[in-house]
Amino acid sequence: MPRAKSFLSAGLMIGCFGLLGYAGKKAGEQLACSGILQRSAPAEKPRSADTGLRGARAREPVRAELVAASIKRLNALSDGSPRLQSDWEALAQMDGVLARLNAAELAEVFAGVVRPGDENFYLLASKIGAVWMAKDPDAAMKAVLEIGKSSRWGRHLAGSVFGSWLQEEPEAALAWLDSAELPEGPPPHEAGGDFEAPAIGADLKGEFRRNALMNLVERDFSLASAEFLKMERPVEGVDDYSNLMGLWGHEYADDPLKRGQLVEFAKATGRPEDYAALNHDLLKAWPQEDALGMMNYLNELRGYLESDAVPAAARQQVDGTAVAAAIFREYDRPALEWWMERYGQCSETPAPMREAMARWAQKYPDAMLGWFEEQPPSPQRDALASSVVPSLMLQKKFTEAAGTIATVQDPGSRQAAIERLDFLWREQDAEAAAAWQAGLPLGTLAEPGE
Amino acid sequence: MISWKHRLLLAAGTLGLATWLGYRGECHVMDAAGSKPVTFQSVVRRVMAPKSRNEHIDRLNRIRHSAGRTYANRRETTEAWEIIRAFTIEDVKAGLAEIPRKPERQANEMLTEMLFYRWAQMDPEAAVREAVQPGSYGESYSAISSVATAWADRDPEGALRWAANSQSDMAKHMIGSAAGRALALRSPEDALAKAITEFPSALDDVIFVLARKSADTEEARRKQLSELTTLPEQRPRQLYVEQLFSNALRQGPEKAGVLVDELERAGVPAEEIGRFRAQLAVSSTPYSFRARMEHLAAPESKSIDQQLQSYYADWASNEPAQAAAWAEETGRTGFVEDAVKTQAKNLLRSVWQPGGGTSFGLGEKGIVTQYASWQKLDAPAAEAWLRTMPADIRNHLSRNHAAR
Numbered sequence A: 001m002p003r004a005k006s007f008l009s010a011g012l013m014i015g016c017f018g019l020l021g022y023a024g025k026k027a028g029e030q031l032a033c034s035g036i037l038q039r040s041a042p043a044e045k046p047r048s049a050d051t052g053l054r055g056a057r058a059r060e061p062v063r064a065e066l067v068a069a070s071i072k073r074l075n076a077l078s079d080g081s082p083r084l085q086s087d088w089e090a091l092a093q094m095d096g097v098l099a100r101l102n103a104a105e106l107a108e109v110f111a112g113v114v115r116p117g118d119e120n121f122y123l124l125a126s127k128i129g130a131v132w133m134a135k136d137p138d139a140a141m142k143a144v145l146e147i148g149k150s151s152r153w154g155r156h157l158a159g160s161v162f163g164s165w166l167q168e169e170p171e172a173a174l175a176w177l178d179s180a181e182l183p184e185g186p187p188p189h190e191a192g193g194d195f196e197a198p199a200i201g202a203d204l205k206g207e208f209r210r211n212a213l214m215n216l217v218e219r220d221f222s223l224a225s226a227e228f229l230k231m232e233r234p235v236e237g238v239d240d241y242s243n244l245m246g247l248w249g250h251e252y253a254d255d256p257l258k259r260g261q262l263v264e265f266a267k268a269t270g271r272p273e274d275y276a277a278l279n280h281d282l283l284k285a286w287p288q289e290d291a292l293g294m295m296n297y298l299n300e301l302r303g304y305l306e307s308d309a310v311p312a313a314a315r316q317q318v319d320g321t322a323v324a325a326a327i328f329r330e331y332d333r334p335a336l337e338w339w340m341e342r343y344g345q346c347s348e349t350p351a352p353m354r355e356a357m358a359r360w361a362q363k364y365p366d367a368m369l370g371w372f373e374e375q376p377p378s379p380q381r382d383a384l385a386s387s388v389v390p391s392l393m394l395q396k397k398f399t400e401a402a403g404t405i406a407t408v409q410d411p412g413s414r415q416a417a418i419e420r421l422d423f424l425w426r427e428q429d430a431e432a433a434a435a436w437q438a439g440l441p442l443g444t445l446a447e448p449g450e
Numbered sequence B: 001m002i003s004w005k006h007r008l009l010l011a012a013g014t015l016g017l018a019t020w021l022g023y024r025g026e027c028h029v030m031d032a033a034g035s036k037p038v039t040f041q042s043v044v045r046r047v048m049a050p051k052s053r054n055e056h057i058d059r060l061n062r063i064r065h066s067a068g069r070t071y072a073n074r075r076e077t078t079e080a081w082e083i084i085r086a087f088t089i090e091d092v093k094a095g096l097a098e099i100p101r102k103p104e105r106q107a108n109e110m111l112t113e114m115l116f117y118r119w120a121q122m123d124p125e126a127a128v129r130e131a132v133q134p135g136s137y138g139e140s141y142s143a144i145s146s147v148a149t150a151w152a153d154r155d156p157e158g159a160l161r162w163a164a165n166s167q168s169d170m171a172k173h174m175i176g177s178a179a180g181r182a183l184a185l186r187s188p189e190d191a192l193a194k195a196i197t198e199f200p201s202a203l204d205d206v207i208f209v210l211a212r213k214s215a216d217t218e219e220a221r222r223k224q225l226s227e228l229t230t231l232p233e234q235r236p237r238q239l240y241v242e243q244l245f246s247n248a249l250r251q252g253p254e255k256a257g258v259l260v261d262e263l264e265r266a267g268v269p270a271e272e273i274g275r276f277r278a279q280l281a282v283s284s285t286p287y288s289f290r291a292r293m294e295h296l297a298a299p300e301s302k303s304i305d306q307q308l309q310s311y312y313a314d315w316a317s318n319e320p321a322q323a324a325a326w327a328e329e330t331g332r333t334g335f336v337e338d339a340v341k342t343q344a345k346n347l348l349r350s351v352w353q354p355g356g357g358t359s360f361g362l363g364e365k366g367i368v369t370q371y372a373s374w375q376k377l378d379a380p381a382a383e384a385w386l387r388t389m390p391a392d393i394r395n396h397l398s399r400n401h402a403a404r
Helices: A002-034 A054-058 A064-078 A088-101 A103-114 A123-135 A138-150 A154-168 A170-179 A204-220 A221-230 A243-251 A256-268 A272-285 A292-304 A312-330 A333-341 A350-362 A365-374 A377-395 A398-406 A409-426 A431-440 B004-030 B040-048 B051-067 B074-084 B091-096 B106-122 B124-132 B141-154 B156-164 B169-186 B188-197 B199-213 B218-229 B235-250 B251-264 B270-284 B289-297 B305-318 B319-330 B333-349 B361-387 B391-397
Strands: none
Touching: A002 A221, A002 B004, A054 B289, A064 A088, A064 A103, A064 A123, A064 B106, A088 A123, A088 B074, A088 B106, A103 A123, A103 A138, A123 A138, A138 A154, A154 A170, A154 A204, A170 A204, A170 A221, A204 B091, A221 A256, A243 A256, A243 A272, A272 A292, A272 A312, A272 A409, A272 B091, A272 B156, A292 A312, A312 A333, A312 A350, A312 B199, A333 A365, A333 A377, A350 A365, A350 A377, A365 A377, A365 A398, A365 B124, A377 A398, A377 A409, A398 A431, A409 A431, A409 B391, B040 B074, B040 B091, B051 B074, B051 B091, B051 B106, B074 B106, B091 B106, B091 B289, B106 B124, B106 B141, B124 B141, B124 B156, B124 B169, B141 B156, B141 B169, B156 B169, B156 B199, B169 B188, B169 B199, B188 B199, B199 B218, B199 B235, B218 B235, B218 B251, B235 B251, B235 B270, B251 B270, B289 B305, B289 B319, B305 B333, B305 B361, B319 B333, B319 B361, B361 B391
8 A cells, every 4th residue: 555655646746747847838838929038139130242343243245145045045944834933943044044144144135035925024024133133223123114014013023123132132222222213103003004003102112112121120120120210101091001010010920029129119219100000010910829928018018108208299199009909909998998097088089099999899899888888978988989880880780879879978979970870770771760860859850951 | 755845846947947948949939930849750850860951951941040931032042942952752851841831931831832843853643642631731722833833844644644533623723734834835736636635624724835836927826726726616716816815915905906817817706806806995095094984985985874984983982083183074073973972871881980090091082072073063963962961971071070
């Protein structure tokens, strides 16, 4: 029996150690995900030197035989491949051919090989263009833009060629972009029918820079952040395509190291809108499994918002953006409690908050209605209630919408909501709308045309 | 028996070590382009592998992590293929075992494609089996595409025979497509006959290549066309002329116009010629809303008012000011009225609030422009309609957002 007891005791001890080990491993994984223990930032990747010989290279003589042989070889590789984009051997051989050519020769090869309308037009143009950009960017971009005019993907092609160069020589590419004279292109609709291309504006230079920075933040954070500060940033619209800070937040929400760098940078740009834009997308994309990290971040964020770091004029917008993201992530009640404490007597509601409330009403209408019932009358309550009414109507929850409207204190907001509800309810169910109307005080709804 | 003091020390040590291992392991998994978790098998695989394989795989991992979440650059792509093109099948398998499938990263995808391409150069059947296997690559588009390209380049007929019996629709389609092209590139003379009799899944791509190869001279086109006309089925011939036309159209309407004349002379049925000419007329029109509207509104286009109105609504949603200017020039009051009413209903039926959000930017501004145009064209009607609208629309169109 004593032996059995010691076996049992040893077994228990091993089991306890096993449990401890498992718990420790899980805790370590959580720490890594949350970024509470931050890894040190990796050394910045080496930057390439500017190729100062660009002008001299452009003047190198053309070796006619080499050009002819290169055109022939490139055409043979392109025409002979069953599917060039996944033919790694053919692509590598093309790179070998292009590597031997100088800028002037690349110009001739580009003209000899790239034909709009050919099956591999885009691939060949971007491949040759990328090599050429590194040697003579002015000439290369001019040729690419010219040939791109006949393709609906012309703007994409120019962006791709610039982007390829930037991936290798970011400083040289951005320095060139600063001084480059790019055409002020018309909007895509008029530029050759780019209906399928994203309409990201007419500003080609700005478009190149935005696209470049989207990726550059991965490889060279300090250069990307310095370039970001040079950019013209939109004042409104966190959902704007050009909202780079939001795009970064969305992309790096699951990377504690980069996330930390972005948060520090966004706080330091001098524009509270940048931090608001980052939070808007960062919090929405924060991994579901990292609840610990997110709570930690929200607490830090709350501390930051309660400090004087954000100028008073921008405070409501910045706070509203953070609260909107918290509502989106279902931390609705504590976030709204905080919001009402600060802005209960304010009748304005920032756009992200209105959108978040509308989404909340769509997703959890009962929880939302329950929250409203608990709120004492206040200007902010009215503003928030007005923002959820269209959502309830959209879900055909007319009775609930009518109930919410009845609690709105502000006469203007209530009247506007009643008229809208009447219009939409009549469209869907005239009888029910009429019954509701009958219960309204006389004269609330004027006859059409009055 | 271990004393309590030692037990506590041991427990603290275990906890600390396990936490550190968990932390390091997760950092490894999350690093840049991601890594697979360290497991017993991965350690054994590494220990048993020749030194050169480990060195190559380390270099590939460096490339992946250097690219992180972005595309590999040109230098990295070249270096990766230089390494992979010398791989044996075992190297390829070890390379694939290192690359995590999730989360998706461009650089990982590229290396996976290269590895499958290399595998297919050596043993295409084994490569495609792995690419389509559920739970492994589970019909990965990029893996199958790479295998299809390498296999088609090496043995198109073998690839087509395998694809004919494959259970995977994606593999069947992609291998059929790549191998059909390779078949036509290698032996254009008998590719068509083979595709019709032996490899029907490759027919479209054989015709695609034939149309491309015979595009240079009228003589070649005529020869190919007469050959296709003798077939009992019409479809291959129709496909061929459609492909010829679309190739020519990509090179410009003039070239396409010359080709259509030539096809007409060669005896292509009038119905097909008519369709090509109609397409040509649309393509010759500059691709802007205004030009397209002017083309549609011209008396010879015979468009009915409903078509014009629908096109105007589209234009008004995308370019409200330009659309309104055109409507005012041409006196199309009905179009503007319809656009305003439709946009107002759309806004009211959505979660839009006057001056409240950013997601309705274009529609929210567009209706104001359209309404202003309607007022210019028929102010009494516009204002009478506005009085019937809920306050949200009334305030928005009179720019009185504060009234809400």
